[in-house]
Amino acid sequence: MRLDKFLGTTLGITRREAGKLLRDKMIEVNGSVVKSASMQITDDCDVEFNGRSLALTGPQYYMLNKPEGFVCSHVDDHNPTVFVLLDIVSPEKLHVAGRLDGDTTGLVLLTDDGQWSHRITSPRRVCEKTYYVEVADPLDESAIELFANGVELRGEKDLTRPAKLEIVGEREAFITITEGKYHQVKRMFAAIGNKVEALHRDRIGAVELDEDLEPGEYRKLTPEEVASFNK
Structure with missing residues (x-):
């Protein structure tokens, strides 16, 4: 594969933009700066952009421990987005599978696989999500049965699922x-009649947030975690 096409595929840019990166000496192949767009890239080539290794990969899947104050969108005029936390090539290609509010923390799944994320977010799918919650007023045991039966949300006609x-x-x-x-x-x-003071997501489906993953940290999902949503 030509180097400019390789750069276009891995970085999501045009060949003209790839050519500019090459002219600006921002691309290295096997440790040496390369300016030739027509150079052939093979499987044993190590291509780097700004010190980051580039590779042709399949779909990407990550878990992130979202900190408070970050939003799950690519652009926001007032708050930082979760994507600035990712030290990867082309984070703009990813999207969040199941967003969290800005003040909610915890498990976020990110991917570039639309069909996979649809299996998590589709209303037709039954995908469990577990949250730790702190509320303003003491909780009564009666709330357990109320939630199990479904409650009526303001502005909604149907009860929530159990x-x-x-x-x-x-x-x-x-x-x-x-x-x-x-x-x-x-x-x-x-x-x-209660108010949520703090909310933190611990689990989506069979995927649980790593206890040692600090706020703002992320890791790739294992093949088993990815496959758990394909069942």
């Missing part, structure tokens, strides 16, 4: 839902 609530403290609980309605967990607690 949700599992596990109370672990006076104002702390884990809640597992199988939907992805707008601000759903916050609205569910509002429906029973």
Whole structure:
């Protein structure tokens, strides 16, 4: 494959843009600066752009521990996006499979595989998501049954799907839902007269957030984790 085509594929740029990178001496092949767009790239070539190794890869899948204050979009006029946390080539090719609000922390899945993310976010799929929640007022055991039966959200006609609530403290609980309605967990607690003070996602499907993954850190999903959403 020609070097300019290789750069276009791996970086998502045009051949003209690739040519400029070469003229600006920003591309190295096997440790040497290369300016020839027609150079043939083979499997044993090590191509680098700004010190980052480039490779033709298949779909990408990551987990990220989202910090508070970051948004799950590519562009935002007021807040940093989760994509600035990724030290990878062409993060703009990725999208979030199941967004979190800016003030919600925890597990975010990122991919460039649209069909895979659809299996996570589609309303027709039953994909469990577990959150740790802190609320303003003490929790009553009656909330467990209310959530299990479904609650009516403001502005909605249908009840939510059954949700599992596990109370672990006076104002702390884990809640597992199988939907992805707008601000759903916050609205569910509002429906029973309480207010969410903090929200953190721990799990999506069979994928759990690594305990040692600090806020802002990420890693690639294992093949087993990726395959768990294909069942």
